[in-house]
Amino acid sequence: MASLSTKLRHIGEVAKAAVVLKQRGIVDLSKLGVSLEAAKNSKVYGPQATMAIQGGRKYADLPAVADERGELSYGELDKQSTALARAMKELGLSEGSAVGILARDHRGLLLSMCAAGKAGIRLVLMNTGFAKPQFAEVCKREQVKAILHDSEFLGLLDALPPDMPRILTWVDDGDEVPEGAASIDALIASRSTDPLPPPKKPAGFVILTSGTTGLPKGAPRDKVTPLATAQVVDRIPFPRKGTVVIVSPIFHSTGLATWLISAALGNKTVTMRRFNAEATLKAVADHKADMLVAVPTMLHRMVELDEKTRAKYDTSSLKAIVLAGSALTPELATRAQxxxxxxxxxxxxxxxxxxATVANPSELRRAPGTVGRSPITCEVVLFDENDRRITGSNKRGRIFIRSGAPFEGYTDGRHKQIIDGFMSSGDMGHFDEDGLLFVDGRDDDMVVSGGENVFPQEVENLLVERDDISDAAVVGVDDVEFGKRLRAFVVPEANSAKDPEEIKQYVKSNLARYKVPRDVVFVDELPRNATGKLLRRVLVEMEIDT
Incomplete structure (x- = not known):
């Protein structure tokens, strides 16, 4: 039971969050009726459909999304998603039933998400990196009754019942579309755009975890509190009626959250179906973008472009580059700025x-690689292996988070560990003397070698500081003598010496002896998922000659 002082502190945080929402333009007290209507709609339709409805009323003529096919205004997004919602209901999808969406970032994905909310249909955001067995298992577990998909994923649909309704969200040039296949363009064109009756309750949506350790788990969001928005905008300056380029996948948390907030502020969202470093810089320059949302791997590829290529594009309009999804190395933080x-x-x-936390530019200059401080309504603490609270600086512990947007439990019934209202993130970390948080690595990534605990991220950060190394990963592999030994996988820069012994000596000169990799393996690239997370399991299981 929370103490009275804790309850009062939380009430105070909610009041401060309301002030943040007003200051950032999310809530307009001069148009209080509009803000109240948005809050009411969110409880009925969910956030995606509410964004379309409110955007259609507030920003009807402003561009909502720009993709390879041009621009779609907020008014068009609202009307077309209503027509698509009608079509989905006509396919026999009832309120509360689940529909899966397997699409890259483009108007078809946004229209589908908005339409599902208007029809009261539960939305399952599928990972575009799925293999067929994963895709089939997730569809079965989430009880998916229909699938909306891009044409490039037709091969995955063999795993689904042949009578399951399918709707094409995008057709690539040259792709053969099955006879009789329905496309959202055709469905929208033949349906009324008159508003539908509201659903009895919001069906919610499911975001899948990254699945780096197995089958992705489903994290449901049956409702979204305004506090979740306050957390994002508290420490990040979103533009108003400006332009945001999102190359982080919108099917995942960061891309989705930044799109929703961007839309609430009347911004144009520029999407790209496939990431390309130079094309991203061109999009920023062409659209004079105020914000770029990406994952660290993408940012790395942008700064790796030669100076002559980067100089072709004026990116001075950028006021914020927002990163999430995987670890940001100190070296990349400094190079990017x-x-x-x-x-x-x-x-x-x-x-x-x-x-959980956000690091701003000045914090990243002072302490490159930090994940910063908690925004409003959030709090981060550390616990030891015996669930005892850890206080003080430079003491490593398990990271636990209290959030104003609480987790509802996985769709398979499992839950994260919770201690005194704080939920485990699954990471290990520490605070420095200034109270800045650093993530040392996943608690299950820790390697015990010869009785010593090693967190691979420390070794990886050191390796990528070298001019001859583009990317690096360190994992633990079985060893008869030490139980586990460290193996480093290195992506070398062009024309590097590729000398394993020299790299080992470099680590030995900078870190403790037990942190030196026994093996150094050179590879062309590291296995990562769509959100940039390293797939360590693939590296551990990789057969190599030693």
């Missing part, structure tokens, strides 16, 4: 915990 200016924001959280 040297390249684009002090505009970097490093966001730490998870599908389950939502936002």
């Amino acid at each position: 040297d390249t684009f200016g002090d505009v970097l924001y490093n966001l730490y959280g998870s599908t389950e915990c939502a936002i």
Whole structure:
């Protein structure tokens, strides 16, 4: 039971969050009726459909999304998603039933999400990196009754019942579409755009975890509190009626959250179906973007472009580069700000915990690689292996988060560990003397070698500081003598010496002896998922000659 002082503190945080929402333009007290209507709609339709409805009323003529097919206004997004919602209901999808969406970032994905909310249909956001067995298992577990998909994923649909309704959200040039296949363009064109009766209750949506350790788990969001929005905008300066380029996948938490907030402020969202470093810089320059949302791997590829290529594009309009999804190395944090200016924001959280902390540009200059401080209504603490609270600086512990947007439990019935209202993030970390949080690595990534505990991220951060190494990963593999030994996988820069012994000596000169990799393996690239997370399991299981 929370103490009275704790309850009063939480009430005070909610009041401060309301002030943040007003200051950032999310809530307009001069148009209180509009804000109250949005809050009411969110309880009925969910956030995606509410965004479409409110955007259609507030910003009807402003561009909502720009993709390879041009621009779609907020008014068009609202009307077309209503027509699509009608079509989905006509396919026999009832309120509360689940529909899966397997699509890259483009108007078809946004229309589908908005339409599902208007029809009261539960939305399952599928990972575009799925293999067929994963896709089939997730569809079965989430009880998916229909699938909306891009044409490039037709091969995965063999795993589904042949009579399951399918709707094409995008058709690539040259792709053969099955006879009789329905496309959202055709369905929208033949349906009325008159508003539908509201659903009896919001069906909610499911975001899947990254699945780096197995089958992705489903994290449901049956409702979204305004506090979740306050957490994001508290430490990140979103533009109003400006432009946001999102290359982080919108099917995952960061891309989805930043799109919803961007839309609430009347911004144009520029999407790209496939990431390309130079094309992203061109999009920023062409649209004079105020904000870029990406994952660290993407940012790394942008700063790796040669200076002549980068100089072709004027990115001075950028006021914020928002990163999330995987670890930001100190080296990349510094290089990025040297390249684009002090505009970097490093966001730490998870599908389950939502936002935990945000590092702003000045914090990343002072302490590169930090994940910063907690925004409003959030709090981060550390616990030891015996669930005892850890206080003080530079003491490593398990990271636990209290959030104003609480996790509702996985769709398979499991839950994260909770201690005194704080939920485990699954990571280990420490605070420095200034109270800035650093994530040392996943608690299950820790390698015990010869009785010593090693967190791979420390070794990885050291390796990528070298000019001859583009990317690096360190894992533990079985060893007869030590139980586990460290194996480093290194992506070398062009024309590097590729000398394993020299790299080992470099680590030995900078870290304790037990942190030196026994093996160094050179690879062309590291296995990562769509959100940039390293797939360590693939590296552990990789057969190599030693």
